[in-house]
Amino acid sequence: MSGPLSEQLALLPEYLSAHVRLTLAALAAGTLVAVPAGILAHRVRRLEGPVLGVAGIVQTVPALALLAVMVPLLSGLGLPGIGTLPALLALVLYSLLPILRNTVTGLHGLDPAVLEAARGVGMTPSQRLRLVELPLALPVIVAGIRTATAWTVGMATLSTPVGAPSLGNFIFSGLQTRNSAAILTGCVAAAGLALVLDLLVRTIARGCALQRRRPIVLALLGLAALAAWAFAPAPRVARGAVGRTLVVGAKTFTEQYVLAEILAGTVHERAHHGARTLSSLGSTVAFDALRRDEIDLYVDYTGTLWASVMGRTDAGPGRQEMEDALRRWLQDEAGVTLVARLGFENAYCFAVRRETAERLELRTLSDAARHAGELSLASDYEFFARQEWRSVEARYGLAFRDKRTMDPSLLYQAIASGQVDAITAYSSDSRIRTLDLVVLEDEKGAIPPYDAVVLASPRLARESPEVLAALRTLDGAIGIDTMRALNGRVDEGRETPAAAAESFLAVRRKQR
Amino acid sequence: MIEVHGLTRRYAERLAVADVSFQVGAGELLALVGDSGSGKTTTLKMINRLVEPDAGRVTIEGRDVASLDPHVLRRSIGYVFQAIGLFPHMTVAQNLAVPLGLLGWSRERIDARVTELLALVELAPGLATRFPAGLSGGEQQRVGVARALAASPHVMLLDEPFGALDPLTRDRVQRSFDGLRRRLGLAAVFVTHDMAEAVMLADRIGVMRAGRLVQIGTPAELARAPVDDDVARLLDTPRRQARLVAERLGGGT
Numbered sequence: 001m002s003g004p005l006s007e008q009l010a011l012l013p014e015y016l017s018a019h020v021r022l023t024l025a026a027l028a029a030g031t032l033v034a035v036p037a038g039i040l041a042h043r044v045r046r047l048e049g050p051v052l053g054v055a056g057i058v059q060t061v062p063a064l065a066l067l068a069v070m071v072p073l074l075s076g077l078g079l080p081g082i083g084t085l086p087a088l089l090a091l092v093l094y095s096l097l098p099i100l101r102n103t104v105t106g107l108h109g110l111d112p113a114v115l116e117a118a119r120g121v122g123m124t125p126s127q128r129l130r131l132v133e134l135p136l137a138l139p140v141i142v143a144g145i146r147t148a149t150a151w152t153v154g155m156a157t158l159s160t161p162v163g164a165p166s167l168g169n170f171i172f173s174g175l176q177t178r179n180s181a182a183i184l185t186g187c188v189a190a191a192g193l194a195l196v197l198d199l200l201v202r203t204i205a206r207g208c209a210l211q212r213r214r215p216i217v218l219a220l221l222g223l224a225a226l227a228a229w230a231f232a233p234a235p236r237v238a239r240g241a242v243g244r245t246l247v248v249g250a251k252t253f254t255e256q257y258v259l260a261e262i263l264a265g266t267v268h269e270r271a272h273h274g275a276r277t278l279s280s281l282g283s284t285v286a287f288d289a290l291r292r293d294e295i296d297l298y299v300d301y302t303g304t305l306w307a308s309v310m311g312r313t314d315a316g317p318g319r320q321e322m323e324d325a326l327r328r329w330l331q332d333e334a335g336v337t338l339v340a341r342l343g344f345e346n347a348y349c350f351a352v353r354r355e356t357a358e359r360l361e362l363r364t365l366s367d368a369a370r371h372a373g374e375l376s377l378a379s380d381y382e383f384f385a386r387q388e389w390r391s392v393e394a395r396y397g398l399a400f401r402d403k404r405t406m407d408p409s410l411l412y413q414a415i416a417s418g419q420v421d422a423i424t425a426y427s428s429d430s431r432i433r434t435l436d437l438v439v440l441e442d443e444k445g446a447i448p449p450y451d452a453v454v455l456a457s458p459r460l461a462r463e464s465p466e467v468l469a470a471l472r473t474l475d476g477a478i479g480i481d482t483m484r485a486l487n488g489r490v491d492e493g494r495e496t497p498a499a500a501a502e503s504f505l506a507v508r509r510k511q512r
Numbered sequence: 513m514i515e516v517h518g519l520t521r522r523y524a525e526r527l528a529v530a531d532v533s534f535q536v537g538a539g540e541l542l543a544l545v546g547d548s549g550s551g552k553t554t555t556l557k558m559i560n561r562l563v564e565p566d567a568g569r570v571t572i573e574g575r576d577v578a579s580l581d582p583h584v585l586r587r588s589i590g591y592v593f594q595a596i597g598l599f600p601h602m603t604v605a606q607n608l609a610v611p612l613g614l615l616g617w618s619r620e621r622i623d624a625r626v627t628e629l630l631a632l633v634e635l636a637p638g639l640a641t642r643f644p645a646g647l648s649g650g651e652q653q654r655v656g657v658a659r660a661l662a663a664s665p666h667v668m669l670l671d672e673p674f675g676a677l678d679p680l681t682r683d684r685v686q687r688s689f690d691g692l693r694r695r696l697g698l699a700a701v702f703v704t705h706d707m708a709e710a711v712m713l714a715d716r717i718g719v720m721r722a723g724r725l726v727q728i729g730t731p732a733e734l735a736r737a738p739v740d741d742d743v744a745r746l747l748d749t750p751r752r753q754a755r756l757v758a759e760r761l762g763g764g765t
């Protein structure tokens with residue numbers, strides 16, 4: 001166990017410091033906005049309803065949805081839609097309500113006699129606020145900041161899919177690659193951070209209440225030290241790289257993590273360019289980030305691009321025609337270069353247990369359509385919203401007894417344990433073979449081809465043609481068996497995506 | 513010193529104070545008595561503008577209070593009320609320093625004055641570092657009086673200041689206050705519903721009813737020539753109580 005755990009612990013400083021940066025910045029900004037807003041709402045009673053109402057509505061939006069909304073919102077405003085900014089904004093919005101509500105409550109709840117005395121001795125309104133109201137409301141306000149701290153630390157783990165690194169990287173990638181050491185590291189670190197921050201905030205509050213300077217100073221020093229550590233420029237590992245460090249994006253599944261590492265390694269070895277990976281991006285987040293030059297490279301699939309990006313509702317032409325059409329469309333409409341076709345396909349396919357297939361004599365989707373009323377189906381978050389599903393549903397008249405959505409990493413577990421009868425599998429997944437699943441043939445061609453292709457940002461194509469040349473050596477280099485084996489190393493062999501990628505790169509090095 | 517002309521204040525349709533006029537000279541204490549709701553507290557609060565009048569005028573030492581910033585006005589007037597309103601997050605010394613800090617006094621001057629004030633209201637110097645929650649009711653009200661006296665005002669406004677104290681403490685604080693205000697020559701308006709207290713402490717008593725000042729005069733004048741039966745009964749209360757108390761206590765002899 002020490003192996004995988006120490007691998008994860010090596011990543012801890014990077015993710016923890018990013019998490020601390022996000023959390024502290026969000027809390028500081030949240031406090032700076034919410035306390036004055038709370039004072040205003042207290043002073044001008046007319047504003048209290050609207051101010052608390054707006055903050056309350058923000059709070060009812062689920063955390064993940066709030067983060068997701070930030071991406072198109074910021075992009076629409078011409079601001080970076082992925083990375084730290086959307087995560088920070090969402091966290092700030094989320095931290096507002098508890099601080100705001102407690103500020104208003106704290107100020108409302110003061111003893112009227114004390115306020116009358118404050119007026120009676122001749123304090124101006126601002127003196128009253130500074131000398132009497134705020135000091136007396138402080139314990140309640142700080143309680144709000146403590147609530148916000150716990151929420152923010154927790155919610156910051158959700159900023160990974162919008163491209164802001166955090167302790168969520170452990171959790172998202174751990175869930176995808178079934179790496180319990182990673183999940184554990186992320187959870188324990190987040191809980192530990194929440195406890196430490198809470199202790200510091202609470203110490204400040206207690207110091208204020210008891211009028212003791214020492215605990216306040218110590219806690220502030222603690223916060224300052226934490227901030228200094230987190231915001232200190234990290235020493236970048238120079239891998240003999242030239243030019244700027246390229247960013248290789250990855251969506252939220254194992255194959256994407258492995259391919260991102262392979263792309264980064266290839267760029268480094270053949271074009272001597274530094275590259276890092278930015279993992280766990282949402283599917284359309286990745287493409288939008290690429291066309292806006294926020295990431296430089298990532299791997300997508302022709303069928304996905306055809307339906308989700310080009311917005312085509314048909315199943316598409318043949319394999320080569322689709323690739324040619326895509327290449328032209330991407331170049332003309334988005335300035336994105338289709339650099340290479342890796343050589344394998346990761347299509348959505350419908351898989352059932354062998355026992356089910358034999359019992360019901362299922363071989364094709366048409367067979368399945370006849371028995372669909374008896375079968376339950378599970379799929380990932382996006383499939384039922386995709387054109388492919390509508391196309392399959394229309395062509396075969398598939399009406400399953402029950403349709404469920406779950407995390408892709410849990411699909412195989414669900415079918416293996418008999419919780420569902422059919423899943424949408426990914427054709428390059430090693431577990432189709434390991435679990436002895438039967439893939440139902442799409443004999444009517446409802447699902448378009450899903451060839452893995454390397455996409456490059458407009459900026460990369462413009463500035464670094466040598467990187468594109470290096471990546472073209474990957475054209476046709478990863479066949480379906482190779483990809484399944486690499487996926488298997490991570491999903492079942494418990495290797496890290498980087499280690500799996502390295503095994504592939506090492507073979508290529510020998511061939512050169 | 514304090515001149516009040518035709519003060520009037522309405523709350524919605526109710527006339528809380530109607531055309532009240534009186535004068536209080538330097539070194540004089542005027543007690544305002546009457547039932548609750550008779551307008552005595554509202555009248556008091558219009559003097560330091562905690563309540564703004566709808567009509568009428570208040571002048572203090574010849575200056576119209578309406579012409580001053582309310583907070584500047586209040587810094588020159590001592591104000592004591594039943595709930596005391598000590599600042600719970602400040603020590604006794606910090607509470608006493610507040611009015612002085614507002615006037616921009618230096619640290620040293622404030623410290624010296626705080627020591628003086630504690631002696632003035634007969635509090636042990638050791639209480640200076642205590643928080644209000646650690647004081648008895650009588651000690652708290654002495655601090656309240658000291659805070660009102662901090663900036664050496666010429667005018668004091670007191671709203672049932674001793675109403676919440678137990679009888680023994682009350683008696684002690686009353687006598688100590690009586691000595692103080694005579695020594696300092698304060699002009700004071702003192703709101704109370706306790707006639708015995710009014711008779712003992714006041715130079716003159718104003719009787720209020722339904723927002724109007726029905727009679728004003730020395731206790732002896734009011735006792736000798738009450739304008740109506742209600743005032744007569746009011747003035748007779750302390751005497752009747754005193755007789756009853758004397759009879760019961762001296763019963764055997």
